[in-house]
Amino acid sequence: MDKGIPLDNSLAHGRTPVVRLRASEGLSARRRRQVLLDWLAEKYFAAAGGLAILFILLIFIFLAREGLQAFRTIDPMRFIGAMTENVITEQPEFTTTWQPVSEVPKYSLLPLMMGSALIAIPATLFSGLVGLACGIFLSEIASRRLREIVKPGMELMAGIPTVIIGFFILVSVASLVQDLFHTTRRLNAFVGALGVSVVIIPTIATLVEDAMRAIPREIREGAYALGATRWETIRRVLIPSSMSGIAAALILGMGRALGETMIVLMVTGNAAVLTFNLFKSVRTMTATLAAELGEVAQGSEQYHALFLVGLVLFVFTFFLNMAAEIVISRMRRRLRL
């Protein structure tokens, strides 16, 4: 693969001026300026690349510094749950809720983490089913002309502002889902997951398509030569050999789903209850941050607790993205062999 690229040629071109530079002292000013420009451009690109890492590092330090201060005033146990008096029976009971404005503020992270999971996992499943099929279609089945229509359309879908998707779901899809499933709560995790799917389907489809296209042509041709139909080729040959690419697409999609804010804020109902029911209202970590961080007094207990939520979210998505990176690099290595 590497041999096809005129790598040696370009190297030679790059080397020539340097050699000439040393040979003749009286080089034109123009040439010297070009060399300087080259050097500047190189440093500029390196700095830009380094900046991304620096930003992530700074954000992490900032989150950790503010978030870990929560432990100074709040007992770690209270991030799981707290003993409170039941409003109705007036008996003490163990509650796992997030209710920072209260006589006894409650900071359980469990309902928020569960809420995020109840959005991210179903959303990844829905959009995995659609995105995988869409990616395969684009890479293997669609004619070039069809692809040139479908692909920009899908990219357009990725560009819709999430607040518009949220609004659309809120006013129309939510009622439709309620009529279909007869749920008590019109705004629930299922509706939220549907909305988030819209955002991550393009991500997953594009990544799956890339993974499929990276498979060398000989493999496809080999399968056809053995008499396999197109479906058999896709199912038995192409999907298994791009498995790690597909896995990476799903993991990255899930990371995106965990971070999605506007849609879930609008359509999940935001009730911080610890539940496993997909048709109950949930409150995600992102929605909690968006709704409360703007209004909280700086330096207060709730402020630090919110930063801790942010830290948890950051660590989750960071590890998901890292997992995807590892899977992708493993795939690249295997395909090259």
Place this chain on the structure above:
Amino acid sequence: MTLRKLLIALVSLSLATTCSDAKAEKITVKGSDTMVITAQKWAEVYQKENSKTSIQVTGGGSGVGIASLINGTTDIADASRPIKKSEIDSARANGVYPFEVKSALDGLAVVVNRSNPVKELTVKVTAGIFTGALNNWKELGGPDHEIVRYCRESSSGTYVFFKEDIMKNKDYAADCQTLQGTAAIAEAVAKDPYGVGYGGIAYFEGRSDLKILPISPEKGKPAINPMKPGGKGVNYEVIYDRSYPISRYLYLYLARKPSGEIKDYVDWITGPQGQKIVEETGYIPLPGVLPPPAKPGN
């Protein structure tokens, strides 16, 4: 033509800003989202009459407004709840002595879907609904179905007012769905036959898909409808004489005793012109400022 107008406007604007730099008073107002529309209207009309004054209004919530007042980043804080003891303390520590002005009144209404057969509530029952003590409409004479609660975010003045005044400071039920703003609650309850929500009366006025429930202060006393008979406008009398149990003052907090430009502005707000705007934006004017309407039901 329009371009020329724009140009002239721009030039005069820049002239105005450069000329008036020395004497123009700039007042910043920040706080309650409930009050933001009224506050903007006040500022707009006042600036038209007093071109020397420029007023900048932003929302963010009562807590945000008071926090800014304490930090010294705003001149006036709008608040839909009285300032807390803890806030006065931290203000004093910062050298700020909050001065309170009552600027208007607001009534909160409890709403259900139009199709809900429940006719009225007591304060205690209302509290029971939102604390989670009551969970089925059957207990209130309605259909045998779970009650679906819609509430506000914990940062809103409405959340705190309702919790302290009606729920006697007990916690909201954990399964309360929290929505962004009273308009969202109106929308959700209108779509949910088993939903119940609360918010400023003005937001629910004139909606045929919602039902505002009359509230009685305690069992055995008559329930009071915050609306005039026939649902045409808010009934001020029941809010002034406190017979409707869920009402509150809307406050302006100043960093110190008002003087100069700020005093003029505050006096104007509490005067007939400011109170007329209160009425126009759907809130309840302070008693005794505006002449009583000539014709009832007008």
